[in-house]
Amino acid sequence: xxxxxxxxxxxxxxxxxxxxxxxxxxxxxxxxxxxxxxxxxxxxxxxxxxxxxxxxxxxxxxxxxxxxxxxxxxxxxxxxxxxxxxxxxxxxxxxxxxxxxxxxxxxxxxxxxxxxxxxxxxxxxxxxxxxxxxxxxxxxxxx
Numbered sequence: 588x589x590x591x592x593x594x595x596x597x598x599x600x601x602x603x604x605x606x607x608x609x610x611x612x613x614x615x616x617x618x619x620x621x622x623x624x625x626x627x628x629x630x631x632x633x634x635x636x637x638x639x640x641x642x643x644x645x646x647x648x649x650x651x652x653x654x655x656x657x658x659x660x661x662x663x664x665x666x667x668x669x670x671x672x673x674x675x676x677x678x679x680x681x682x683x684x685x686x687x688x689x690x691x692x693x694x695x696x697x698x699x700x701x702x703x704x705x706x707x708x709x710x711x712x713x714x715x716x717x718x719x720x721x722x723x724x725x726x727x728x729x730x
Contacts, residue, residue: 589635589647600644602695605632606687607649607706609714617664629706636704646703648694653681653710675721677711 589603597603610618611625629649636647654670663669674681682690690709693699708714 589631589639593639593642597639597643597645600700601646602699603632603635603639603645603647604691604694605647605649607651609651609708609710611651611706615669632706633704640703646694646700648702648704649706650687650691650694651706651708651710651714652684652687653677653713655681655684655687657684672722673710673713676716676719677713678716678719679711681713682709682711 592603605628607625607629608618608621609615610622611629615622632647632649639645639647654666654673656670670681687709690707694702694707
């Protein structure tokens with residue numbers, strides 16, 4: 588799509604945003620081929636972000652969203668359990684779809700005119716959290 592839009596479909600200084608997922612960087616059982624597809628998507632965003640930035644000052648970014656109750660997400664085996672796990676691992680909790688939409692809108696604004704070629708985590712802190720007391724409590728024996 589970026590190659591097709593490269594001609595006249597993208598305005599000077601415009602912005603392109605695609606949705607990704609942390610499974611592009613880490614293993615999540617049952618996510619399957621989509622993990623590979625998201626990793627490729629993020630690579631394409633970097634490559635085209637450079638090219639479009641040089642040619643037309645167009646920004647290209649990806650947003651890695653929290654697990655979200657969507658038709659696609661709920662189709663992943665064990666999604667309910669993973670949704671709960673991510674909720675407990677994220678200091679801010681899972682980011683709702685509506686807030687992801689607002690974040691994407693911010694990426695189309697002039698406030699982010701120098702943000703490009705990035706995978707931006709919109710996940711309540713999940714991607715940066717090693718472990719939480721709530722998760723540790725499940726693996727700690729009572730003394």
